[in-house]
Amino acid sequence: MSKTDQRVSPSGEPDYDGLLRANLERVFNERDAGKRAAAIADLFVADPILYEPAAVVTGRAAISEIAGKLLERFGPAFRFRPEGDAVGHHGLGTLRWQAGPDDGPVAVTGTDVADVADGKIARLWVLLDPPTA
Template sequence: MPDTETSTAAEPDYDRLLRANLDRVFNERDAGKRAAALDELFVDEPVMYEPNDVVRGRAAIADVAGKLLEQFGPTFRFSPAGVAVGHHGLGTLRWEAGPDGGPVAVTGTDVAEMVGGRIARLWVLLNPPST
């Protein structure tokens, strides 16, 4: 029988990391605070896979997050939809986004590979629009 205490001790806190990524990176409008969060939450050379692009490095990820917030307006935000789950270094968090108090504009899932308790690779999976 596996030693569950040892097995879980090495696992990162998927929910904390993935929620912090939404809140402190993708919802943060202050570029300095966003950069500090990326330094804390991501490895030195992270890669983010978007549907139409591959983004390499903390600065490039920060730039993508800032441009998204500018594009969609001052009340646009990402919100977790449930609790992140994961094991063996791979975590997922469902999310939704739209204006505060407004309709949900987009939903998706972040899938992250964790290395040393930080995000190394992040896949942004968008759900197709509802019809």
């Protein structure tokens, strides 16, 4: 059984929680570019699209580059952490998350919304919560 097959339940629904948590940990928390690229190949379709508040990014290499630059920008202790379990049905999954330094306050919160096809992320929207006062 391939990794992709393991992400689809007997009912045909993807494992939204496993997939979206793996995206946070293996892509957006991964500082090693080679490991990040391998994770993207495992978790995303061949031609994925990432929708960020300020950009639309197409392709695995571009998503890896965005994730790497984000980690460089915020420093070595910055991490994304899931809040609760991902939920989804009929190919649409969501996962709330928070991010910030390991030993510091939460810097940003948001939600990832994924269009999932055959157990892989086809399109991913990164929705940031408004800053709190």
